[in-house]
Amino acid sequence: MSREVFPGWYFGLxxxxxxxxxxxxxxxxxxxxxxxxxxxxxxxxxxxxxxERGWACVLVEGFVRVRTGYRGYAGLxxxxxALAGPWQLVWGGxxxxxxxxxxxxxxxARFPEAALGGSGSAGAFLDLLxxxxxxYEGAAWALLPRGTRARLSRVLALLAGRFGRELPGGAVLVxxxxxxxxxxxxxxxTRESMTRAVAELVERGTLEVGGRGILIExxxxxxxxxxx
Numbered sequence: 043m044s045r046e047v048f049p050g051w052y053f054g055l056x057x058x059x060x061x062x063x064x065x066x067x068x069x070x071x072x073x074x075x076x077x078x079x080x081x082x083x084x085x086x087x088x089x090x091x092x093x094e095r096g097w098a099c100v101l102v103e104g105f106v107r108v109r110t111g112y113r114g115y116a117g118l119x120x121x122x123x124a125l126a127g128p129w130q131l132v133w134g135g136x137x138x139x140x141x142x143x144x145x146x147x148x149x150x151a152r153f154p155e156a157a158l159g160g161s162g163s164a165g166a167f168l169d170l171l172x173x174x175x176x177x178y179e180g181a182a183w184a185l186l187p188r189g190t191r192a193r194l195s196r197v198l199a200l201l202a203g204r205f206g207r208e209l210p211g212g213a214v215l216v217x218x219x220x221x222x223x224x225x226x227x228x229x230x231x232t233r234e235s236m237t238r239a240v241a242e243l244v245e246r247g248t249l250e251v252g253g254r255g256i257l258i259e260x261x262x263x264x265x266x267x268x269x270x
Contacts, residue, residue, distance in 0.1 A: 052183055052203075053176065053204050055169060055173045057205070059169070060173060063173075064130075064166070064170065066165075067100065067163045067166040067167055067170065068100065070157075070158060070164075070166070071098075071153040071157040072153075079152060080151065081102060081149050081150065083147070083149050083150075084150065086144050086145060086147050087144065088144045089143050090141075090144065093132075096154055096155050097153065097155065098131065098133065098152070098158075099133040099152050100129075100132065101130050101131075101132050102149040102150065103148060103149045104127075104146045104147050104148025105146045105218055106125075106132055106143065107123075107124070107125050107126070107145050107224075108123045108126070108132070109121065109142070110123050110140050121228075122227045123178060124174070124177040124181050125145070125177070125200075126142075127204060130177070131167075131171065145218075145220065145224065146218070155167075177204075180200045184229065190239040191239045191242060191243070191267065195243075195267035198216070198249065199264060199265060201218065201256065202258055202264075205217065206258070214257075215256070215257050216255050218255055218256060219253060222237045225240065243264075246260075248260045248263050248264055
């Protein structure tokens with residue numbers, strides 16, 4: 043449903059196809075390595091160790107954000123380049139990866155890119171690379187408007203399209219409970235500005251933010267706001 047409300051935006055692969063591609067990738071890498079790739083767990087807020095050149099990193103569960111620093115009017119700030127969720131490639135093995143941090147508790151599998159090539163894993167790897175590119179393009183698209191409300195609406199539309207679950211009645215639940223500071227980083231704005239934007243959307247009845255996640259009650263209105 044969420045992909046029908048927000049058509050043609052930067053959602054990448056549907057979750058089922060992402061999961062299938064990741065499983066093929068891990069199976070193929072494990073077959074060539076002589077055993078399953080190691081899965082490491084990290085707590086929310088923990089920095090992921092740098093990924094070595096030539097190694098790939100797949101998120102099995104939880105959420106990870108890829109970050110960069112930039113200089114704003116108030117000094118050096120952080121922005122989220124991409125948010126990775128369950129069954130998503132975090133890094134594809136080429137170049138120097140930007141810093142990544144666990145937004146929630148997560149499990150990550152790492153393996154050398156050279157281990158790919160069997161059981162359809164090479165094709166799955168290309169599918170996941172394309173999905174990762176869509177995540178980066180979506181994060182850039184969310185920053186195009188100047189206003190915080192429009193940026194927030196685009197961030198929420200992306201989260202709904204990638205990770206949302208339709209509920210009876212048409213609402214969409216994103217199983218993630220970010221702090222206002224986390225949302226501000228995704229939208230490259232201040233926490234104060236983000237707090238006002240969230241409060242406005244809550245007052246309009248567009249969304250609720252609680253312990254179980256972000257509930258988008260009026261997906262059509264959010265889509266309209268994201269187009270501002």
